[in-house]
Amino acid sequence: xxxxxxxxxxxxxxxxxxxxxxxxxxxxxxxxxxxxxxxxxxxxxxxxxxxxxxxxxxxxxxxxxxxxxxxxxxxxxxxxxxxxxxxxxxxxxxxxxxxxxxxxxxxxxxxx
Amino acid sequence: xxxxxxxxxxxxxxxxxxxxxxxxxxxxxxxxxxxxxxxxxxxxxxxxxxxxxxxxxxxxxxxxxxxxxxxxxxxxxxxxxxxxxxxxxxxxxxxxxxxxxxxxxxxxxxxx
Numbered sequence: 182x183x184x185x186x187x188x189x190x191x192x193x194x195x196x197x198x199x200x201x202x203x204x205x206x207x208x209x210x211x212x213x214x215x216x217x218x219x220x221x222x223x224x225x226x227x228x229x230x231x232x233x234x235x236x237x238x239x240x241x242x243x244x245x246x247x248x249x250x251x252x253x254x255x256x257x258x259x260x261x262x263x264x265x266x267x268x269x270x271x272x273x274x275x276x277x278x279x280x281x282x283x284x285x286x287x288x289x290x291x292x293x
Numbered sequence: 294x295x296x297x298x299x300x301x302x303x304x305x306x307x308x309x310x311x312x313x314x315x316x317x318x319x320x321x322x323x324x325x326x327x328x329x330x331x332x333x334x335x336x337x338x339x340x341x342x343x344x345x346x347x348x349x350x351x352x353x354x355x356x357x358x359x360x361x362x363x364x365x366x367x368x369x370x371x372x373x374x375x376x377x378x379x380x381x382x383x384x385x386x387x388x389x390x391x392x393x394x395x396x397x398x399x400x401x402x403x404x405x
Contacts, residue, residue, distance in 0.1 A: 185336070214393075216395075222397065223378075223380060223395030223396050223397055223398055224337065224395045225395070226393065226394065272336050272337070274336070274337075280342070281339045281342075282337075282339065282393065283339070284335075284336030284337045284338070285336050286334075286335060286336050287335075287336055
């Protein structure tokens, strides 16, 4: 069956550009999570949705980061005015009931 | 604060059992132990979870000590494809909970 998909898989942005990263969760999964993974580190929690409601955005590193899930399925993570420190892999995960999370392959963002 | 402590790296011979330890001495009564792994360039993959009883599934076994302060993930017959970073995570409520904090994990290398 279809798993979590993310696009694009790779993104190169010049510093100062805005980027939008897309996540297609497993159909019917209520919960959706975004993580940021720096090189050599474990994933770090960014934000969490239950259906269309963003219940926790405590992990977003600055107000340049914004996530939405307007219809409770596809989600977009937007980063405005990208900085070099934003370079990382951005992972999306979905879950039916919030217990097991199923991860996508990630989007590798490189800011030059 | 990290809730778990894992060795940075481990080696295992192909075909032998891989035993990955995790210390979680501050675990509270309602917290579960989860294990995920991340193969290079992929998103994390759920392996197993437990509360206090030992658990087994098609991928691995989870042994939790009686005092619940530590656990061991066992891959009974490691293959080269099991080479990955293994994350031990302690989290609260089983469902609808976004409190999943990855640490640095254990890098397991399975050698021929």
